[in-house]
Amino acid sequence: MALDPHHDRDSVTGTATTGHVWDGIRELNTPLPRWWLWIFYATIVWSIGYWVVYPSWPLVSSFTQGVFGWHSREALVRDLAELKAVRGPMMDKLAAASLPEIMSDPMLLDFARAQGRTSFGDNCAPCHGPGAAGNKGYPNLADDDWLWGGKIEDIATTVRYGIRSGDPKTRISLMPAFGRDNMLTRPQIENVADYVRSLSGLSVNAKANLSDGKAIFQQQCATCHGDDGKGKRDLGAPDLTDAIWLYGSDRAVIIEGVWGGRGGTMPAWVGRLDDTTIKALSIYVHTLGGGQ
Amino acid sequence: MTAHQPPEFFEEAPLYEPRRAVYPQAVHGTYRRIKWAVLLVTLGIYYGLPFVRWDRGPNAPDQAVLIDFPGRRFYFFFIELWPQEIYYLTGLLILAAIALFLMNAVAGRVWCGYLCPQTVWTDLFQAIERLTEGDRREHIQRNNGPWTAERVVRAGIKHFLWLMVAWWTGGAWVLYFSDAPTLVRDLATFHAPFIAYAWIGILTVTTYFLAGHMREQVCLYMCPWPRIQAALTDEHALNVTYRYDRGEPRASVKKSATLRENGLPAGDCIDCLQCVHVCPTGVDIRNGPNLGCIQCGLCIDACDAVMTKIGRPPRLIAYDTDLNITARQEGQQPHFNIVRARTILYAAILAVIGGIMLFTLATRHAEAVNVIHDRNPIFVRMSDGAIRNAFTVRIINKRLEARAFALTISGLPGSFVEVIGAAPRSDGRVVIEVGPDQTREVRALVTDYNYALPPFTPVGFHLLDIATGERADTRDNFRRP
Numbered sequence: 001m002a003l004d005p006h007h008d009r010d011s012v013t014g015t016a017t018t019g020h021v022w023d024g025i026r027e028l029n030t031p032l033p034r035w036w037l038w039i040f041y042a043t044i045v046w047s048i049g050y051w052v053v054y055p056s057w058p059l060v061s062s063f064t065q066g067v068f069g070w071h072s073r074e075a076l077v078r079d080l081a082e083l084k085a086v087r088g089p090m091m092d093k094l095a096a097a098s099l100p101e102i103m104s105d106p107m108l109l110d111f112a113r114a115q116g117r118t119s120f121g122d123n124c125a126p127c128h129g130p131g132a133a134g135n136k137g138y139p140n141l142a143d144d145d146w147l148w149g150g151k152i153e154d155i156a157t158t159v160r161y162g163i164r165s166g167d168p169k170t171r172i173s174l175m176p177a178f179g180r181d182n183m184l185t186r187p188q189i190e191n192v193a194d195y196v197r198s199l200s201g202l203s204v205n206a207k208a209n210l211s212d213g214k215a216i217f218q219q220q221c222a223t224c225h226g227d228d229g230k231g232k233r234d235l236g237a238p239d240l241t242d243a244i245w246l247y248g249s250d251r252a253v254i255i256e257g258v259w260g261g262r263g264g265t266m267p268a269w270v271g272r273l274d275d276t277t278i279k280a281l282s283i284y285v286h287t288l289g290g291g292q
Numbered sequence: 293m294t295a296h297q298p299p300e301f302f303e304e305a306p307l308y309e310p311r312r313a314v315y316p317q318a319v320h321g322t323y324r325r326i327k328w329a330v331l332l333v334t335l336g337i338y339y340g341l342p343f344v345r346w347d348r349g350p351n352a353p354d355q356a357v358l359i360d361f362p363g364r365r366f367y368f369f370f371i372e373l374w375p376q377e378i379y380y381l382t383g384l385l386i387l388a389a390i391a392l393f394l395m396n397a398v399a400g401r402v403w404c405g406y407l408c409p410q411t412v413w414t415d416l417f418q419a420i421e422r423l424t425e426g427d428r429r430e431h432i433q434r435n436n437g438p439w440t441a442e443r444v445v446r447a448g449i450k451h452f453l454w455l456m457v458a459w460w461t462g463g464a465w466v467l468y469f470s471d472a473p474t475l476v477r478d479l480a481t482f483h484a485p486f487i488a489y490a491w492i493g494i495l496t497v498t499t500y501f502l503a504g505h506m507r508e509q510v511c512l513y514m515c516p517w518p519r520i521q522a523a524l525t526d527e528h529a530l531n532v533t534y535r536y537d538r539g540e541p542r543a544s545v546k547k548s549a550t551l552r553e554n555g556l557p558a559g560d561c562i563d564c565l566q567c568v569h570v571c572p573t574g575v576d577i578r579n580g581p582n583l584g585c586i587q588c589g590l591c592i593d594a595c596d597a598v599m600t601k602i603g604r605p606p607r608l609i610a611y612d613t614d615l616n617i618t619a620r621q622e623g624q625q626p627h628f629n630i631v632r633a634r635t636i637l638y639a640a641i642l643a644v645i646g647g648i649m650l651f652t653l654a655t656r657h658a659e660a661v662n663v664i665h666d667r668n669p670i671f672v673r674m675s676d677g678a679i680r681n682a683f684t685v686r687i688i689n690k691r692l693e694a695r696a697f698a699l700t701i702s703g704l705p706g707s708f709v710e711v712i713g714a715a716p717r718s719d720g721r722v723v724i725e726v727g728p729d730q731t732r733e734v735r736a737l738v739t740d741y742n743y744a745l746p747p748f749t750p751v752g753f754h755l756l757d758i759a760t761g762e763r764a765d766t767r768d769n770f771r772r773p
């Protein structure tokens with residue numbers, strides 16, 4: 001940059017120059033409007049106002065609080081309280097309504113399902129999966145197969161008290177460890193496993209001893225699973241004749257179950273979730289598709 | 293960088309310049325009349341439109357133009373738009389842009405001169421200023437003098453009137469967002485929501501400052517259009533042009549008379565500066581095309597009056613092109629060609645986009661259905677071995693009455709559809725009721741027993757209005773392992 005003392009005005013435009021020259025190119029002085037400058041100063045003043053009224057400068061172990069006393073956490077708490085107040089009337093309506101009432105009121109049904117879905121995502125999804133598709137040992141809640149019953153009240157009871165949860169009112173039953181506890185021998189267990197597979201039409205080895213399996217089933221298993229193997233919901237004993245297998249339908253998996261027993265657990269939610277949330281949760285699960 | 297030398301002859305010019313006050317003088321003539329007419333029409337529409345009624349029946353507002361944010365609807369006479377139809381707004385903006393380009397191709401910044409809100413409101417504010425503080429000469433004289441009581445009173449009335457207009461401008465603005473008569477009553481009785489008062493306040497302040505104080509500064513420093521316009525325009529577009537071929541050499545009436553007597557060339561311009569004095573942006577059009585000129589044509593009116601008075605032909609300043617000036621100087625016929633490649637192109641784009649919008653608007657359906665397949669689980673095996681897919685079905689009813697739709701599926705023989713919360717009717721149909729002007733989402737379960745199906749099977753969802761027979765369809769895939 002050089003200053004060219006002899007060209008203080010541009011001959012073409014008549015505009016004054018700043019006197020700055022770069023490689024022979026002179027900079028014209030096209031002045032900005034003065035109010036532009038004032039606005040710049042005004043924004044500086046405005047920013048100082050921000051420091052005064054809002055939290056701004058960090059201190060050693062704290063920060064300047066600002067005279068408005070604004071706090072992001074308080075804003076959140078206030079927003080949540082507002083949300084709760086807005087939802088209040090619908091929550092009350094949901095608490096009072098019966099299932100048929102909810103089913104016939106599109107608004108209430110949508111509300112219940114939305115509440116239920118949120119709660120499901122927060123509390124149930126870790127085991128049952130985000131869409132309630134379940135996993136090995138964790139039932140799929142969207143199908144029509146229910147261990148402890150698929151009516152809305154059954155679902156609510158299960159959610160409330162859990163399964164083998166330790167709650168006094170928990171749902172509880174026991175699939176014994178027939179092999180480990182020496183109640184059946186290994187060949188007996190294999191025969192009963194073959195028989196169980198035959199109940200739902202799964203292929204079995206031609207050499208399998210189904211009659212022995214059936215005899216053992218009637219003797220040991222029918223009490224809970226029923227003479228026909230269709231299960232008993234009051235005992236949480238699964239239907240062995242349908243297409244749904246909580247742990248899988250492989251022969252080895254069935255043998256493993258009969259040998260070592262089964263007993264999945266589900267926590268009791270009473271005390272942790274309020275009644276209306278449990279109701280919403282039950283309606284959500286019920287309306288996934290399998291509710292009865 | 294070479295060493296810093298103190299400049300010897302360097303004139304120290306300021307980096308910031310104060311605003312030069314512009315006192316536009318009153319003017320009469322063709323373009324002034326056009327501007328008054330445009331001002332009346334545009335402001336009349338702006339202030340009056342919210343009060344125009346349009347009967348839509350019991351389930352919708354009867355305001356002709358209404359932007360209903362809480363209800364998420366936009367009403368424009370017979371058109372009612374939903375938020376997902378925002379593309380009509382996009383289309384409208386494109387139309388506006390192309391229309392601006394077309395105007396530019398025909399007559400440069402004619403938008404700036406006649407239609408731009410900044411121009412229209414500034415024009416109104418300047419009229420108020422002349423009314424209260426007097427025309428140019430009187431106003432300048434008083435402003436250069438002391439602060440007399442009269443000056444204070446006149447200025448006070450001016451600012452009061454300005455604020456009234458500004459306030460009414462903000463007031464009209466909020467009426468577009470709520471039922472106008474109700475809101476006017478609520479505003480007057482201090483029952484309107486705070487946000488309404490806030491917006492009125494904001495628009496009062498912006499109108500007062502932009503039209504009263506900023507004026508041509510907005511066009512010079514804030515508005516992007518002059519820059520874009522300068523890049524878009526061409527030499528064929530009409531501009532307010534000083535016909536220097538006729539006007540120069542300028543001289544006083546007497547002097548030019550003498551010159552003519554002596555057979556010497558004399559221009560028509562008598563250097564009376566009327567064109568400069570009436571200019572709302574303080575431009576001297578005789579210097580040629582200028583960034584500050586908004587093409588309002590007022591200098592044409594001013595000069596025409598002068599020309600009439602001195603007995604010379606009018607239109608020394610006129611809508612013309614530099615090409616024509618050159619043509620005249622070379623003794624050729626000047627001409628203006630409105631049909632050019634770019635005007636045809638812009639008009640064609642306007643017609644095509646406008647046509648598409650009209651067509652889609654006219655053939656718009658009052659019902660629609662969308663489905664979303666459940667992502668997790670993609671399918672569910674039922675205890676009897678059937679496979680079930682779950683879908684969220686969204687039904688849109690744009691009619692202003694409640695309607696009942698039967699939902700059916702196709703593409704999966706032997707399968708059936710159930711809807712949570714809508715038990716099948718006695719005739720076996722799944723019927724979903726949707727309220728007036730509403731959307732309803734339901735959960736639909738499709739169960740299928742055909743074990744030979746591939747992993748993806750297209751499935752159609754069909755909606756039938758059981759009263760009118762109108763249909764809406766969509767499709768998705770049925771998934772299985």
Ligand code: SF4
Pocket residue numbers: 532567570571572573574575576577584585586587588589590591592
């Ligand atoms: S120069 Fe003429 S046309 Fe341009 S803004 Fe001024 S009065 Fe209007």
Ligand code: SF4
Pocket residue numbers: 534539560561562563564565566567568578594595598608609
């Ligand atoms: S009004 Fe006409 S005659 Fe007067 S200075 Fe302007 S161009 Fe010249």
